[in-house]
Amino acid sequence: VDDLAERIRESIRRREVIVIVGDCEVEYRGRASSRLGRGERVILIKGDGTVLVHRPSGANPVNYQPEGSIVSVYEQDGRLVLRSLRPRPEEELVIVLHRVLDFRSYRLEDTATFKMWGDEESIKRAILLEPEAILGESLKPVEEEVRLGAAGYADLMFVDESGNYVVVEVKKDTAGVEAVYQLKRYVDRLRNATGFRVRGILAAPGFTRSAIIALGKEGLEFRRVDMRKVYELTRGGIANFL
């Protein structure tokens, strides 16, 4: 056990990626507290301090500590103990290993860049490129500098053909009630700040029934976004991929 502890410490010093498989119990104390009894799990420790405890099923780690945590390894009552301390917020994760089934350490090289598209940002770009194609009406973008207060910006702002301000809130998924009230906050703030008439449009690929009801009650509008058109207009992003 003592020897294994030293080997793990050496891997941590080298900032390698460590995989430990073993029978362990886990305790967490911090913003909340948790306890997990004995069982066999996969423990992943990365060079940046990340610690993940994975059970044999489930996509999410049952316990974890994010990068920047300090991992220490020691022996207690003849058992190997991994302790990870996160400084802020102060949180502690303790893994007591009853039996180590496997211990591996890897020095990995990975400098590739990760690219993602098709997120909310690409819908915004498409609307800015062709407001009429996506929202079905001619709109002039307002300088991004126009803001709605110290915090909380609208996704997009336009002026319509009648000279009204138009606040557009974009959602990449089906929009629910909370998106409606988010839009309403922006519209109200802009009305208060300017005194002008302000329209609010919720743009999303779909809407929940209650969202549509709430929109009507609040005097707000909605536009269904055709994601195929978004992909066409933002294929510049996809070009990076091909």
Add this chain to the structure above:
Amino acid sequence: VDDLAERIRESIRRREVIVIVGDCEVEYRGRASSRLGRGERVILIKGDGTVLVHRPSGANPVNYQPEGSIVSVYEQDGRLVLRSLRPRPEEELVIVLHRVLDFRSYRLEDTATFKMWGDEESIKRAILLEPEAILGESLKPVEEEVRLGAAGYADLMFVDESGNYVVVEVKKDTAGVEAVYQLKRYVDRLRNATGFRVRGILAAPGFTRSAIIALGKEGLEFRRVDMRKVYELTRGGIANFL
């Protein structure tokens, strides 16, 4: 490569936990799309179909597929390919392995139960146990059956000493503006449904400045929750841990 593919397939059939370390590139297509160029990573495949691709740093997997996905393994252009298909929403993850540094498979036993406490639920329990100690006023709980509609319930409902309904919305962290509007929706709904006077209280360990302003504007109240009192009152939950 062919032999390795068959060994991996066999592990998947046995629903074991698989750890593959190797130089790979990764593509994802689904709700969004992503591409990750060549680099060395740790790939975790679980018996339930979960697939995780971890880079040498960062707490979150760079790509993933949740449980219920179907993993297939094949050889293409002399390279090992892992393909995971998630049925709904339809999403595809493709991992092309240029070099396999390690392949391990484990049959793991883990039947332990995971317990967590100190979350929002414990604040609710404390308020129900001792409304006066936490909220500073005498309140009678209303049957939990009283609901505010098909979806979206208030956290807690009481009747105060004057016979008014009191809706309490609880937050375990600092409450921001959106918590205020969430409470307002509940209060409005209950007013409409009953026609009675309804008070709304936001209970949290802290409040953002803009939340307090919004509360005042909407005629809603707030109470700072003393988390030490919550811990004292709910130490029954902690007893499970000791």
Add this chain to the structure above:
DNA sequence: GCGTGTATATCGCCG
């Protein structure tokens, strides 16, 4: 560091 909003969020609950 605070406040706000996004996420391939994930997850659990209820109708």
Add this chain to the structure above:
DNA sequence: CGGCGATGTACACGC
């Protein structure tokens, strides 16, 4: 399964 709200959410960005 849809809709909604919580999460030890994590994460980025602006002030």
